[in-house]
Amino acid sequence: MKRTPFAIALVTAWVLILAALGWYVQKDLVIGTDLRLFLPSASTPEQRLLLDEIGEGPASRTLVAAIDGDTPEALADASRELVAALSDSENFRVVSNGDVSFDVIPDELLAYRYLLTPTLDTQAFDTAYLRRQLDDRARDLASPAAGMLEPILSRDPTLEILTLLQTWQPLREPNRLYDVWFDTAGTRALLIAETTAPAFDPDRQRAAIEEMQQAFAAIRTNENMHLIISGPGAFSVLMEHRTRSEAQALGTAATIGMIVLLFIAYRRLGSVVLSALPLLTAGIAGLLSVSLLFDAVHGITLAFGFTLIGVAQDYPLHLLSHARPERSPLQSVRELWPTLMTGVASTCIAYATFLFSGVVGLSQLACFTVAALVAAGLTTRFLLPRLIGESSRDFGASPFLGRLWSRIASLPRPRSIAAALAVAASAVILFAPGPMWENDLSKLSPVPPDLLMRDQELRSHLGTPDLRYLLVVEASDDAAALQRLEDLQPALLDLTQRGVIAGFDDASRYIPTAQRQLDRQQHLPGDAELRASLAQAVTGTPFHPDAFEDFVRDVARARELPPLTPQALRDSPLGAVLDLLLSHRGERTLALVTFAGVNDPDALHELSRDGAVLLDLKSASESLVAQQRTHLLWSLVIAAVLLVAVIAFSLRRIGRVVRVLAPMALTTLIILAALHGAGVPLTLFHLIALILAAGLGLDYALFFEHAAEDPQEQRRTLHAVLVCSISTLMVFALLALSDLPVLRAIGLTVTIGVVCNFVLALLLTRETRS
Amino acid sequence: MLFVLAATLPGLLPAATPPENDDARALIATLARPAPATIDFTEIRFSALLKQPIIVSGQLAYSGPDALDRRVTQPYREDTEIRGNAVRVRREGEPERNFAIKRAPELQLLLRTFTAMLQGDAAAIEKNFSLAATSDPIRWQLVLTPQDARLARRVQHIRIDGRSDLPRCLSIVNDARGASIMLLGAATHVQMPPVVTREWLERTCSAGE
Numbered sequence: 001m002k003r004t005p006f007a008i009a010l011v012t013a014w015v016l017i018l019a020a021l022g023w024y025v026q027k028d029l030v031i032g033t034d035l036r037l038f039l040p041s042a043s044t045p046e047q048r049l050l051l052d053e054i055g056e057g058p059a060s061r062t063l064v065a066a067i068d069g070d071t072p073e074a075l076a077d078a079s080r081e082l083v084a085a086l087s088d089s090e091n092f093r094v095v096s097n098g099d100v101s102f103d104v105i106p107d108e109l110l111a112y113r114y115l116l117t118p119t120l121d122t123q124a125f126d127t128a129y130l131r132r133q134l135d136d137r138a139r140d141l142a143s144p145a146a147g148m149l150e151p152i153l154s155r156d157p158t159l160e161i162l163t164l165l166q167t168w169q170p171l172r173e174p175n176r177l178y179d180v181w182f183d184t185a186g187t188r189a190l191l192i193a194e195t196t197a198p199a200f201d202p203d204r205q206r207a208a209i210e211e212m213q214q215a216f217a218a219i220r221t222n223e224n225m226h227l228i229i230s231g232p233g234a235f236s237v238l239m240e241h242r243t244r245s246e247a248q249a250l251g252t253a254a255t256i257g258m259i260v261l262l263f264i265a266y267r268r269l270g271s272v273v274l275s276a277l278p279l280l281t282a283g284i285a286g287l288l289s290v291s292l293l294f295d296a297v298h299g300i301t302l303a304f305g306f307t308l309i310g311v312a313q314d315y316p317l318h319l320l321s322h323a324r325p326e327r328s329p330l331q332s333v334r335e336l337w338p339t340l341m342t343g344v345a346s347t348c349i350a351y352a353t354f355l356f357s358g359v360v361g362l363s364q365l366a367c368f369t370v371a372a373l374v375a376a377g378l379t380t381r382f383l384l385p386r387l388i389g390e391s392s393r394d395f396g397a398s399p400f401l402g403r404l405w406s407r408i409a410s411l412p413r414p415r416s417i418a419a420a421l422a423v424a425a426s427a428v429i430l431f432a433p434g435p436m437w438e439n440d441l442s443k444l445s446p447v448p449p450d451l452l453m454r455d456q457e458l459r460s461h462l463g464t465p466d467l468r469y470l471l472v473v474e475a476s477d478d479a480a481a482l483q484r485l486e487d488l489q490p491a492l493l494d495l496t497q498r499g500v501i502a503g504f505d506d507a508s509r510y511i512p513t514a515q516r517q518l519d520r521q522q523h524l525p526g527d528a529e530l531r532a533s534l535a536q537a538v539t540g541t542p543f544h545p546d547a548f549e550d551f552v553r554d555v556a557r558a559r560e561l562p563p564l565t566p567q568a569l570r571d572s573p574l575g576a577v578l579d580l581l582l583s584h585r586g587e588r589t590l591a592l593v594t595f596a597g598v599n600d601p602d603a604l605h606e607l608s609r610d611g612a613v614l615l616d617l618k619s620a621s622e623s624l625v626a627q628q629r630t631h632l633l634w635s636l637v638i639a640a641v642l643l644v645a646v647i648a649f650s651l652r653r654i655g656r657v658v659r660v661l662a663p664m665a666l667t668t669l670i671i672l673a674a675l676h677g678a679g680v681p682l683t684l685f686h687l688i689a690l691i692l693a694a695g696l697g698l699d700y701a702l703f704f705e706h707a708a709e710d711p712q713e714q715r716r717t718l719h720a721v722l723v724c725s726i727s728t729l730m731v732f733a734l735l736a737l738s739d740l741p742v743l744r745a746i747g748l749t750v751t752i753g754v755v756c757n758f759v760l761a762l763l764l765t766r767e768t769r770s
Numbered sequence: 771m772l773f774v775l776a777a778t779l780p781g782l783l784p785a786a787t788p789p790e791n792d793d794a795r796a797l798i799a800t801l802a803r804p805a806p807a808t809i810d811f812t813e814i815r816f817s818a819l820l821k822q823p824i825i826v827s828g829q830l831a832y833s834g835p836d837a838l839d840r841r842v843t844q845p846y847r848e849d850t851e852i853r854g855n856a857v858r859v860r861r862e863g864e865p866e867r868n869f870a871i872k873r874a875p876e877l878q879l880l881l882r883t884f885t886a887m888l889q890g891d892a893a894a895i896e897k898n899f900s901l902a903a904t905s906d907p908i909r910w911q912l913v914l915t916p917q918d919a920r921l922a923r924r925v926q927h928i929r930i931d932g933r934s935d936l937p938r939c940l941s942i943v944n945d946a947r948g949a950s951i952m953l954l955g956a957a958t959h960v961q962m963p964p965v966v967t968r969e970w971l972e973r974t975c976s977a978g979e
Contacts, residue, residue: 370807
């Protein structure tokens with residue numbers, strides 16, 4: 001680097017400004033992780049519901065926990081203690097393990113039992129009924145169940161509490177050992193926890209998971225006892241951590257490799273270090289622009305953005321490769337600038353089309369990369385040349401590069417090969433079997449498949465309903481929703497009887513409409529009446545005449561109670577179930593009917609009437625992904641058109657334009673053919689990586705085209721493009737090794753792209769000497 | 771060395787002092803029987819809710835450490851089957867009832883004491899109870915006091931009265947008003963008075979006959 005006072009002042013100022021901006025940006029940088037930012041906005045009710053569910057629906061907030069590593073009895077104890085330890089937690093709305101004992105019903109709800117169970121619909125509390133019940137209770141007292149029932153008998157001689165608990169049992173009861181949920185093998189105690197934080201709030205999810213783990217650590221009885229926590233929230237915590245640590249590890253390896261490579265290539269440590277400044281500037285400019293224009297920067301934007309602006313590292317490398325003794329760096333950069341600017345401008349324009357993709361995450365990405373690349377381009381043009389010292393060597397004079405170049409020049413370059421490659425690639429794309437696109441939304445998630453499978457396995461043990469099909473009933477409020485559900489009951493029962501479904505669940509099972517509750521209240525006997533029937537019934541039984549005062553009091557209370565509202569039930573231990581089935585979306589109430597064992601999905605469509613919508617979440621999510629892809633593909637088409645326009649404007653001659661664009665276009669076809677031929681369905685991540693590869697190819701071709709006739713310039717360009725492509729190849733080949741599907745997708749795509757682009761740019765771009 | 775304390779209230783006995791424990795262990799060792807073992811019972815159930823006790827009778831069949839059947843034949847039929855942790859109660863004209871044995875502490879106690887007694891295994895009993903025994907050459911009495919505080923809230927103590935190597939009574943005492951007293955084997959043939967009281971049962975159980 002230069003040692004002039006000006007250069008030293010400039011580099012100091014540059015570094016200080018970067019540090020200040022960096023500090024300012026990270027100070028209030030909000031990193032969001034809501035996946036919905038990367039999905040298009042919903043255009044159908046199904047999609048809207050799907051997005052709600054993904055983001056903050058109770059399903060997304062439900063964690064499944066499993067405890068293993070001890071005897072079932074010890075596991076059951078641990079399960080109970082865990083529930084007790086977390087019962088007052090702010091991080092969890094509710095944690096349940098299936099242990100329904102009488103005390104799970106809060107005292108203030110107990111009197112409601114007569115309004116919530118169907119007993120009074122068909123049965124009057126008369127002498128005959130009470131007598132039958134008391135006779136049974138006498139037998140119960142002489143049975144082994146006595147210890148369990150005796151404490152509640154005086155309050156509940158008809159065992160209405162048991163009826164209520166049975167009504168509230170899950171649709172398909174999971175295996176139980178020692179009264180808590182277990183898997184079918186009896187080796188893992190299972191729990192369900194609903195967090196207060198949505199799934200895509202990894203900070204609060206982490207707090208919740210850590211709290212659960214700490215609570216578990218305090219109660220575990222031996223070293224072998226383990227707690228497994230699974231579910232969207234746990235995944236988002238895990239993935240954030242894994243992506244970060246893996247990206248960090250790969251990033252470190254790439255950085256070290258890069259420094260070594262650049263040092264070997266240039267042997268000028270000062271220049272190599274200085275060449276990192278444009279990239280650094282790019283990163284900070286990108287962050288700054290996104291944080292100024294958007295509320296929160298999505299984690300994926302950051303990860304992608306930093307990957308995509310790796311291309312900015314190439315800009316200073318071109319400058320370094322073209323430096324030579326008799327020219328100042330400033331002169332060199334002036335010669336390079338038209339080519340460099342064309343590259344920067346065309347790449348920026350390609351990314352800018354994302355701004356209009358209708359997907360917030362992609363707009364952020366566009367904003368980030370455009371700002372970053374412009375910053376890197378401008379600093380390479382205006383600041384960097386004033387810092388690096390004059391070069392003592394000229395790569396244009398390198399005999400090695402000269403030999404390499406002439407060898408490449410002597411390679412046959414029939415245009416027909418390019419045409420044949422294009423045809424072959426197109427054929428593979430069109431005719432290779434297997435799906436072209438990944439429509440499964442869950443595949444967008446970077447969660448390893450084995451974790452997803454374990455999650456599904458745990459959930460199947462818990463008998464959670466098949467959530468693919470849902471009947472959605474929208475109503476103005478809770479009461480109206482419950483009424484609609486009650487009206488649907490005959491149709492649902494009919495479907496169950498016909499075997500279309502094995503069963504169904506909805507909020508009306510847990511809480512009847514106010515009207516129904518009032519009807520049941522009407523059937524409750526008056527105080528005097530009840531006392532008379534009871535006195536008559538007790539005579540002739542072994543019970544004390546006044547043993548059931550608590551019962552009489554509860555019935556009297558039940559007669560006066562206002563009907564139970566869903567809101568009151570929400571705050572009870574049943575809240576989690578009810579929340580799942582009856583939730584609020586703004587001013588409206590959304591009621592869900594879930595199904596178990598759907599045998600005939602078509603028949604379910606009978607239910608879609610009067611505002612009830614049968615939802616196929618799978619097709620809704622597929623349509624959403626397809627829609628997202630359509631947005632993206634249109635962006636790509638527009639990007640391609642603009643790119644051609646920029647290149648045409650810059651190069652002016654049709655022959656040059658074709659030579660520059662051909663390698664990039666052919667590479668894109670080859671990447672698509674390679675991925676599709678290998679049976680890899682394309683995702684959002686592949687498409688974005690494709691643009692990166694195209695940008696790189698365009699740069700290579702532009703520089704080769706620029707070098708055209710001058711042999712020394714050709715060698716310098718060859719040097720520059722070699723260094724650029726090898727460094728890029730190294731970084732992305734490392735990414736391709738990653739376990740994480742996202743990183744692998746990007747790595748693989750760009751690796752193929754770099755190799756193809758380099759080779760094809762070399763072969764196709766140079767003008768053939770006639 | 772043996773004291774004759776036939777009418778002493780069991781609760782007043784000093785619990786778990788070594789000499790008594792040795793007696794208790796020796797005593798329990800003499801009670802061992804190979805499975806399966808069957809014995810007649812008459813259970814008299816007292817509760818604060820009841821103005822008079824409920825009396826049922828039938829057989830207890832023990833077929834291994836985790837398997838006990840309680841078959842009521844009088845005054846109605848009811849079968850209780852314990853297999854491992856699961857309890858199944860079937861009563862004529864009613865749907866079957868299933869629950870985990872933890873839900874029925876008395877039943878669990880019954881199973882544990884039965885198992886330990888029939889295996890002659892005092893150590894198993896001492897895991898959960900403090901043990902005390904009194905005996906004369908013919909009659910004996912074992913008192914088991916639960917050590918677990920939660921269980922102790924429901925069950926004050928279990929008392930087993932016997933004669934030579936046969937148990938006569940197994941009483942699970944909840945409190946002053948609640949208890950389940952089971953006459954076993956020969957004791958089931960004792961003529962009952964019109965009003966059965968706990969005092970009468972106390973006498974019958976500890977009687978040498």
